[in-house]
Amino acid sequence: MSAAAEVLSDLHLMLESPAEGAIVDDEIAVSGWCVSRSGERCAVRVRAQEHSLELPTGRSRPDVAATFPDIALAATSGFGGAFALPAGSWQISIDVRVGHGDWQLFGVRCVNCHTLEASNVIAEIGPNLDQLRPPKALVLDAIAKGRANGNGQMAAELYTGQDAEDVANYVAKAVGQTGK
Numbered sequence: 001m002s003a004a005a006e007v008l009s010d011l012h013l014m015l016e017s018p019a020e021g022a023i024v025d026d027e028i029a030v031s032g033w034c035v036s037r038s039g040e041r042c043a044v045r046v047r048a049q050e051h052s053l054e055l056p057t058g059r060s061r062p063d064v065a066a067t068f069p070d071i072a073l074a075a076t077s078g079f080g081g082a083f084a085l086p087a088g089s090w091q092i093s094i095d096v097r098v099g100h101g102d103w104q105l106f107g108v109r110c111v112n113c114h115t116l117e118a119s120n121v122i123a124e125i126g127p128n129l130d131q132l133r134p135p136k137a138l139v140l141d142a143i144a145k146g147r148a149n150g151n152g153q154m155a156a157e158l159y160t161g162q163d164a165e166d167v168a169n170y171v172a173k174a175v176g177q178t179g180k
């Protein structure tokens, strides 16, 4: 299982500001919280092309602690900071790291809309992936082109390149598809 997939399956992460993938200009305030089920601390980094900033973590979040009473670090799971960018128009991506792991693209996007048991999420905007059981090629196609066949909207290019491959591999394996 790729590291991206481990991140997908282990994390509860909420980005409260800005929306991931949002187009922003100059300075933005970033905030949210992140909890890993394994109980390790997560770190969060924002990127806009070559600019990146690791956000201070450890903010008090009694609301998150109440949601995850079994995870000690939930009480201080908040992150936030100001990300100053040169004037212009920037697309923001978010990376997360659990414990001493590698930085990974914040992979919660799929599970914001799709149920996937392996990631421990139930969401009902898009089709239930455990039931659909998409093979990797279909997942890659959906990620690249998006979907708007009348049952809601899924944007195109949520991930590209290796990130798309990693996510598609993870989803396909999670739903029991093998091969390509």
Ligand code: HEC
Binding pocket: 109, 110, 111, 112, 113, 114, 125, 126, 127, 132, 134, 138, 139, 142, 143, 147, 148, 149, 150, 151, 152, 153, 154, 155, 158, 159, 167, 168, 171
């Ligand atoms: C904003 C919500 C949203 C997000 C985020 C999202 N999807 Fe979707 N997805 C949908 C909806 C809605 C549909 C069905 C749209 C339609 O065709 O009517 C869909 C359809 C699909 C399908 C079915 C394609 C088909 O042709 O049957 C797959 C596979 C899929 N999504 C995978 C993913 C993966 C993987 C991710 C993460 C990279 C993702 N989705 C992120 C909402 C979302």
